[in-house]
Amino acid sequence: MIKVVLLGSGNVAYHLAQALKSSEGVELIQRYSRNGNNDAYFDVSIPVTFDLEHLKKADVYIIAVKDDAIAGLSEKLPPVDGLVVHTSGSIGIKTLYKGLKKGVLYPVQTFSINQEIDFKKVPLVIETAVKDDLPILQSLACSLSEHVFELNSSQRKKLHVSAVFANNFSNYMFACAGDLCKEFELPFDILRPLIMETAKKVQTMDPHNAQTGPARRNDLAVIEKHIEMLQGEKKEIYKLLSKAISKAYQLKE
Amino acid sequence: MIKVVLLGSGNVAYHLAQALKSSEGVELIQRYSRNGNNDAYFDVSIPVTFDLEHLKKADVYIIAVKDDAIAGLSEKLPPVDGLVVHTSGSIGIKTLYKGLKKGVLYPVQTFSINQEIDFKKVPLVIETAVKDDLPILQSLACSLSEHVFELNSSQRKKLHVSAVFANNFSNYMFACAGDLCKEFELPFDILRPLIMETAKKVQTMDPHNAQTGPARRNDLAVIEKHIEMLQGEKKEIYKLLSKAISKAYQLKE
Structure with missing residues (x-):
């Protein structure tokens, strides 16, 4: 014991x-x-x-x-x-x-x-x-x-920075979505099942294969319209992440 | 019928x-x-x-x-x-x-x-x-x-940009975590339960209340070390999101 x-x-x-x-x-x-x-x-x-x-x-x-x-x-x-x-x-x-x-x-x-x-x-x-x-x-x-x-401690620190993306940053994406719902007067409840399914998918799939959306398709018309609807940090985040996603998938295909 | x-x-x-x-x-x-x-x-x-x-x-x-x-x-x-x-x-x-x-x-x-x-x-x-x-x-x-x-169509477009954050961008955070695990030779399976719980939490909580991590605490020492471990787009994403999170919570508290 x-x-x-x-x-x-x-x-x-x-x-x-x-x-x-x-x-x-x-x-x-x-x-x-x-x-x-x-x-x-x-x-x-x-x-x-x-x-x-x-x-x-x-x-x-x-x-x-x-x-x-x-x-x-x-x-x-x-x-x-x-x-x-x-x-x-x-x-x-x-x-x-x-x-x-x-x-x-x-x-x-x-x-x-x-x-x-x-x-x-x-x-x-x-x-x-x-x-x-x-x-x-x-x-x-x-x-x-x-x-x-x-x-070991070095590996654990590497795991921790990976976990920041998996948890802290993904949660912040949910928070941004929540802020936008508030700003646009939409109920956040519409997005909750989508959030749950997003996490459920990657329990078995590689997240890269689960990636969808305008940046994945490099759909510049939709991306441009979305950027116009955003302000401040959310605009910056949208731009940076869309650029990274578009680049990642254009390189792969 | x-x-x-x-x-x-x-x-x-x-x-x-x-x-x-x-x-x-x-x-x-x-x-x-x-x-x-x-x-x-x-x-x-x-x-x-x-x-x-x-x-x-x-x-x-x-x-x-x-x-x-x-x-x-x-x-x-x-x-x-x-x-x-x-x-x-x-x-x-x-x-x-x-x-x-x-x-x-x-x-x-x-x-x-x-x-x-x-x-x-x-x-x-x-x-x-x-x-x-x-x-x-x-x-x-x-x-x-x-x-x-x-x-209406205008509200639906607003919902769609919110959904990009809730789904496309959060999934990309999972993909970044997966890339880092690969780079650091760690099994992505260590992070899968964390991802599931992150989504589960916001089914009932406001994501802002669920936010944790070094940026939430404005823990500059850890943030600095993490940035040193990253390269390219992931470094940029880490910087921008940490800045946004730190700012959001310092304003609130």
């Missing part, structure tokens, strides 16, 4: 707590909460402490806090013997305080506190500073998810 | 044929296929003609062909008494040949021939040139889908 202490009270910590509670071979023995935010969401059966000096002895300590709080929190830990892992895609393993046994457990997913998720399907990227620490992190990760990948 | 003739053999025609076959109050009496492509996919019970002179008498003729083929095909139709509608988001109703009773039935969705879809959930945007023709198109649309919206 792998004993785990979880540090954090945000979206990632919440979903990790749920997954840890329901996974075999793992025991979530304590959670550390700095400020008590969101504590009401967490399973009441998980013991909570607000004091780092009261951390229990565990095999793995998971630091699930904001990127810029990882270094500071790891430095404030009392001397612990277990493996200390953070959950960030963009923070190097060496950001964890020097005296610790260091690792990373990065769930490649976007979490909201109100949206349930099947954690078994969440890809987990793992790394340890020392080879000897890998087996326990592997065991923990495999208890939590069916999809575990071992990547 | 509304009698329908369907003209086309692409993805939209295929899914419309499936929906028309299974909808109550509608009878798909014939399909016109110009070139026979994809004919093997269609339900064999639908009578097919390759000759416009042999079109049957119907209440509604649905032209589901590529945007740039709509005008030509509508001009070549023999004199028909029924309503003739096209299925495009970006083509005005007046593109249909002058002598016809004109309308639009635009399904706001992306279709692949191999991906089944619940047509009842596909938003349908309808328009007729003359008010008297609206009731029959309304009846037809409501038989096919639970979500019918009446918009």
Whole structure:
């Protein structure tokens, strides 16, 4: 049985707590909460402490806090013997305080506190500073998810920039569409099934084969009319993306 | 019973044929296929003609062909008494040949021939040139889908530019992520659940509230490192979108 202490009270910590509670071979023995935010969401059966000096002895300590709080929190830990892992895609393993046994457990997913998720399907990227620490992190990760990948910090950073396109930028495209609906007095609900299907398609297809639209066809008449309807950043984004798409597909065909 | 003739053999025609076959109050009496492509996919019970002179008498003729083929095909139709509608988001109703009773039935969705879809959930945007023709198109649309919206050509064009962001541009973000995975020798499968969840979130949330990532936090250190890892168009896209996101959220908070 792998004993785990979880540090954090945000979206990632919440979903990790749920997954840890329901996974075999793992025991979530304590959670550390700095400020008590969101504590009401967490399973009441998980013991909570607000004091780092009261951390229990565990095999793995998971630091699930904001990127810029990882270094500071790891430095404030009392001397612990277990493996200390953070959950960030963009923070190097060496950001964890020097005296610790260091690792990373990065769930490649976007979490909201109100949206349930099947954690078994969440890809987990793992790394340890020392080879000897890998087996326990592997065991923990495999208890939590069916999809575990071992990547080093450099590979993880490359994955993270790819994820920015896959998640942050695609979401911003949805936000732009939402802004335009508001401006044009159209209900955003008309576009929601389209958004869902766009993501569903690339679950099996190569996104390049799923590409459609005026830029894909290099339909300059429609592109020109669309540009006239847009202003500011959306006009710039439309121009740049249409140019990139047209170029990519004219080169291919 | 509304009698329908369907003209086309692409993805939209295929899914419309499936929906028309299974909808109550509608009878798909014939399909016109110009070139026979994809004919093997269609339900064999639908009578097919390759000759416009042999079109049957119907209440509604649905032209589901590529945007740039709509005008030509509508001009070549023999004199028909029924309503003739096209299925495009970006083509005005007046593109249909002058002598016809004109309308639009635009399904706001992306279709692949191999991906089944619940047509009842596909938003349908309808328009007729003359008010008297609206009731029959309304009846037809409501038989096919639970979500019918009446918009004029100007509103439909605005919806279409919004849909370019929601679908074409978000898909291109997935394609960029896929390219980066290839370049970095990472499996794209790591990102697929993230893509699915990104779309799922905005089914209920406002995309602005779902926005996360370095640009959302205005985390210049991470943004700078990411830009260094990118080249060409992806570098330009990363810069422009990060700037737009950072600006949008700094203004709001």
